[in-house]
Each structure stands twice: as structure tokens, then as C-alpha cells.
Amino acid sequence: MTTNSAKDKNSEGDYDLVEEIDNHLRRLFYIKPKAENPKLNPYVVEFFGVLSLTDLRAPQRKLWVIYYAKQPDLDKTVDEIHEKYGKKNMFDMYRTPVFSGAALRDSVKKHFSNLKWFTKGNLLEAPPKSHFNDERVVKTITDLHHLEHQRLYNYVMVKNMWFSRYR
Template sequence: MTEKAIEKSASVVADYDLESEIDNHLRRIFYIKPVKETHNCKPYIPEFFGVLSLTDVRSPERKLWVIYHSKQPDLDKTVDEIHQKYGKKNMYDLFRKPVFSGLALRASVKKHFAQLKWYTNGNVLEAPPKSHFNDERVVKAINDLHHLEQQRLYNYVMVKNHWSKQYS
């Protein structure tokens, strides 16, 4: 045998992975989805959800809040864009926490306040006139929604963990 044939046969043997072959066959037999090679998201970059209190200079009796979500590297850029749109002097940060999914928390916050008959346009929440809500009550409501979201994720992970222990 020549040297190239020996190198080629050695590389073919080295490329064969028995564990991946067994894994592929078991996934086909039990109808389990194949493992993705590349992941679209970077799990080590946290996502933040925040609320800014907004004071309208033209009508100070209006109660406005701006909600936002962003990944950590884009957080300053997002907040700066909001400051440019509404004015930096008119707002201050009320709530900012890392979350699993800022989009999901934003949707649940909008749904909660829409059920209270608030005006929810885009990222702006506006309390109805003569509402008893102030900054502290809004933060408490959002904190409760954040806690519910964390509780749902915890329950999901625990059910999956229990399921995997049961059938292992």
C-alpha cells in the first residue's frame, strides 16, 4: 500500500464516531428531533427589560411610562434612542432587570395593562385620567408579572427535569 492510501484509510477511521451514529439511529427510532449543530442565540448575553417614567411637559397630569427590552450590548443604544425620542429631561428609569425573554415580558405587561383599560400604543403605557396608579404601583405590578414569568420558567424546567428522571 502506498503512503497516501494508508493516510486516507486512517483518516476515514478517525472521522467515524460511533456515539454520534448511535445517537442518530436512536433519534430516528424514537422520533426525536436531531440536534442542531449551530445555535442562533448566544445564551451568555443577558436580555434586559425596563420601564422609564415619562412626564409630558405639555400636559403634566398625564401619566406615561415607556417599556423597552434589549440585549446587554445594545442596552445603552436603546435607552439613548428613547431619550432622543421623548427628551432626556422628561424621564427617569424605574425598573430594569435581566429576564429570560424581554419580548414575552413586554407582551404580558401590555396585556395586563390593556385589561385595566389603559392606552397601550407601541411601547408607551398611558394610565386613564383620574387613575390611582403612580410610579410605585406600576413598578409593583411589573415586578409581580416578572415574578410570574420566572415562576412559569421554573415550573417548566422542574417538569422537564422530573420527566427526564422518571424515564431515565
């Protein structure tokens, strides 16, 4: 008799008393129910990369393509870029695992657009007679990546400090 009452009617798993108490207290104190967390795999790494592109019609133009993708989709993304711009015209010059590829892409685009570069989609184009070359672009993107790491570290340390202060 107790085994039937201990079963949850909605699932085949065991009855979770902690979750049931949490749901009851949320209804009792008018707290919003927990949002359903998406099923993310923390072991899938996201990568951010930069490809150097040479335009055959105008070799004096300096172009770079930025991309980000999760590890299983990385080869497919790079192949799509190679198909779009031509495989002979580009080479991979920077690729690194990141916390959020979209955030790093936005910060890179924002940084270069503040330098009056032409940023359209995933394409970065240096203005004519610019002193930027591949090494300088990689150094700038590495610095932006380091700043992102520093922001995340500072956020975690501030949360840790507040948690330890009000424990």
C-alpha cells in the same frame, strides 16, 4: 490509511462517531433530522426596563415606556428612546435581567390593556384620573416578573418530576 478514513470530508475537524450513528439511526427509523440550533451566547444577558415619561404639553398624563434589549445593545436602545421622547422628560425607574424580555413585555402589555390602559407599541398610558403612580407601576411589573419566574420554575420542576418518574 486509518487517519484519512477517520476524517470527515465536509469539515476540517475530527470524525464524530456519535453524530454519524445518530444521523444513520434517524434515516433508518424515519425520524426528522436535528434542526440547526442558532448560535446563541448564553452569557449575554437580556434586560427589561421601564422609563417614566412626563409629557410637557400635558403634565397630568401618566406615561411609561417599556423596553427590552440584550446587554451589549442596552445603552443604544435607551439612547434611541431618549432621542425619541427627550432626555429631560424621562428617568429610568426599573431595569432587571430577565429570561425573555419579549415575553415579559407581552405579559406587561396584556396586563395593562386588561386594566383598560392605552397600550401602543412600547408606550403605556394610564387612563385619566387613575390611581397609578410610578411606585405602583413598578410593584405591578415586579409581580408580573415574579409570576414569570414562577411559571419557569414550575415548568422545570414538572419536567424533572416526569424525567425522574420514567427513568
